[in-house]
Amino acid sequence: MMTKMALSTLLLLDSMVLPILTAAAREVIHPPCRQTCDTGMPAKQNLTYPFGFSPGCPIQLNCTEDGDALIGEFPVQSASPEIVTITIETKCNRPFRSINQLYGRNYVPKGMNSILLNNCTQSYPCDVPNTQVIQARFQSLCEASNKTNSTMSCYSEQMNKNNAWFLNRTRLSALDCKYFLSSLSSEDLNNVSVSVGTQLLQLAWWVNGDECECSQDADYIQLSGLPYGGRNGFRCKCRDGFLGDGFLAGIGCGEVCQHILLFAKSSSNRVKEKKLKVLTIVLPLMVLCVVSMLIFGVVYVVRRKRKFAEVLEDWERDYGPHRFKYKDLYIATKGFQDQELLGAGGFGRVYKGILPTSNVEIAVKRVSHESRQGMREFVAEIISIGRLRHRNLVSLLGYCRRKGELFLVYDYMPNGSLDKYLYNQPKVTLKWMQRFRVIKGVASGLPYLHEGWQQVVIHRDIKASNILLDAELNGRLGDFGLARLHDHGTDPQTTRVAGTVGYLAPEHTRTGKATRSTDVFAFGAxxxxxACGRRPIEHGDTADVILVDWVFSCWNKGDILEARDPKLESDFVGEEMELVLKLGLMCSHFNPLIRPSMRQVLQYLEGDLLMPELLSSSISSSGLTFAHHEGFNDLSVSCPSSTSKAVTDLTSVAESLLSGGR
Incomplete structure (x- = not known):
């Protein structure tokens, strides 16, 4: 409630204070129209109001570092009470669009100017004395610089015919010219002896407003028929005997003898007025601004505390060393941004992070907890798993619990998951030596979980995507989010079925019990x-292919090595490949009593125990097929050039229901 009241008060103060602060800042900190450049130095040209270099000037100019006034990119030569004279330096390749800088809200080129253009598709009469001489001069200049032929054009308003007092931009654009070359300016085109000023252009200017803006010693000169819709404008001009710009917003008008004193007095008065406004307006506003900032700070702190708030229950105090603060994980993962996302699956999203206190790289899995055991029991198992220590297991560093979400923190593995190298990076193929080392590494970690720790740990989600590779490409089993524990010598409790299709043992889907044997089944897949570089179940257009059945059909055919990953080509050891394939079939058997233990699997892989010579008839296809078909329809497999006997064996599913596998 307090937060909402503070926030609404802050918004109200902002709506009242900010407009006043803005107006005061413009009035006090900067004069309405500043005649000095941004650097503070005065412009080289003698400029008065309404010309200046701040947004409060009706005609705002630019200023170079040297103090030269500019209109757009063009230097200002001088400014008088009626016209502004600018220099248009001759450039053969100046784009035509640059001419738009000569048309402002309060100024336009006068009709006595002539514009010189280049490469035009249309032509227009031009009243400029000695046009041919001028054209020859500029044309030769451009041809010399461009090394190409150029066609100069001239545009003017023909004042003796149209009586136009400014250049019409619409007709000028209709010439469809490519370059804006330069300009000419003359005072009287009817005078034959007129002197034409080259590279010069005169702009007529005005101010929008009424006569109340002129000082009492100035004449109000009204202008009508201005461009942009024929609107009206005006200029102020000091009467004879007076000097100044004639505008109330400027220095006004003063007698010649008093002009300097009048200017100094006005400057002194402005300084006093500024000091008074600082004391009466800006100072209270600054106080209000400080109060607003304090309120905003309080609101920010309260909202930040709520954002990172955590509920720490009594039972969690025993897990203090394993519990991470949500704030630390939020900072480590940069707010769980997608740029830090390592992967996503059915059980959560994994982010890379760097702990702010220790600079240790971590992987954070973010999941919504839906366990029927309850959060307390689930966290107790997570903390127990966090005490596991084995070189082939990814260390679970701890957890964080917040608003129904659970965050599991692991060691970061720089080379990512194994499945990335099997499927998603065809240009980076793991050699058989590396694959066999990963297999033996994971196999050595599972006996530790099943037999070598103080409790039995059932992983329940062994698959390639949960095998992570460290910097040396050693395999480590990770993601213990689905793991379950029970004491040695006791039976596991029935839970809901959890895992990944293709790795689930058939008895687990029936009973809901996860055992050491169900982990062996997943390890077989x-x-x-x-070895094959294929997923346990691959979906096809007409039918799905089950990997274990496909490997068995190749074994039954008499060429089990045909099932190997074709990306390996001939880079493998035949005995090791055959051992892995046959061991995979044995671990995937429908009957859990036929499957070896993980200690036996490791002994087979290390060569400490000879694997019995098995014939294809000793493990029926039905004993394999049923294990993967249960719960799935319309699944079929084939091995290239497989025999008819293999096909017959694969259709004996009904017989296996009676025999339970041979």
């Missing part, structure tokens, strides 16, 4: 996945 993983063995075939790594």
């Amino acid at each position: 993983f063995l075939l996945e790594v």
Whole structure:
């Protein structure tokens, strides 16, 4: 409630204070129209109001570092009570669009100017004395610089015919010219002896407003029929015997003898007025601004505390060393931005992060907790798993709990997951030596989970995407978010089925019990996945292909090595490949009693125990097929050039229901 009141008060103060502050800043900190450049130095030209270099000037100019006044890119020569004279330096390749800088809200080129153009598609009569001489001069200049032929054109308003007092931009644009070359200016085109000023252009100027803006010693000169719709404007001009700009907003008009004193007095009065306004307006506004900032600070702190608020229950105090602050994880992952996303799956999104206190790289898995065990029991298991220590297991560093979300913090593995190298990076193929080392590494970690720790840990989600590779490409089993624990010598409790299709043991889908044998089944699917470079179940246009059945059909055909990953080509050891494929089939058997333990699997892989010589008939296709078909329809497999006997074996699913596998 306090936060909403403070925030509404802050918004009200802002709506009242900001407009006043803006107006006061413009009035006090900067004069309405400043005749000095941004550097503080006066312009080289003698400029008075309404010309200046600040937004409060009716005719705002630019200023170079040297103090030269500019209109657009063009230097100002002089400014009088009626016209502004600018220099148009001759440039053969100046774009035509540059001419738009000569048309402002309060000024336009006078009709006595002539514009010189280049490469025009249309022509227009031009009343300039000695046009041919001028054309020859500029044309030769451009041809010499461009090394190409150029066609100069001239545009003027023919004042003796149209009586136009400014250049019409519409007719000028209709000539469709490519370059704006230069300009000429003359006082009286009817005078034969007139002197034409080259590279000069005169602008007529005016101010929008009424006569009340002129000082009492100035004449109000009204102008009508101005460009942009024929609107009206005016100029102020000091009467004879007076000097100044004639505008109330400027220095006004003063007698010649008193002009200097009048200017000094007005400057002194302005300084006093500024000081008075600072004391009476700006100072209270600054106080209000400070109060607003304090309120905003309080609101920010309150909202930030709410943003990172966590509820720490009594039972969590025992897990202090393993509990991370949400604020630290938020900062580490840069607010869980997509740029830090490492991957996403059915059980959450994983982000890379760097802890702000220790600069340690971590991986943070963000999941919504839906466990039926309850959060307390689930966190207790997570903390227990966090005490696991094995070189082939990704260390679970701890957790964070906030508003129904659970954050699991792991060691960061720089080379990512194994499946990325099997499927998503065809240009980076792991060699068989590297794959076999990963297989043995994961196999050595599972006996530790099943037998070597104080409790039995069932991982429940062994697959290639959960095998992470460290800097040396050693395999480590990670993602213990689905793991379950029970004491040695006791039966696991029934839970809901969890895992990934293709790695789920058939008895687990029926009973809901996750055992060491269900982990062995998933490891068997993983063995075939790594050796064959294919997923356990691949969806096709007409039918789905089950990897274990496909490997069995190749074995039954008598050429099990045909199932290897074709990306390996001939770079593999035949005995090791055959061992992995056969071991994968044995671990994937429908009957959990036929599957070896993970300690036996490791002994087979290390060569400490000879794997029994198995015939294809000793593991029926039905004993494999049923394990993966349960719960799925319309699945079929084939091996290239497979025999008819293999096809017959694959259709004996009904017989396996009675025999339970041979």
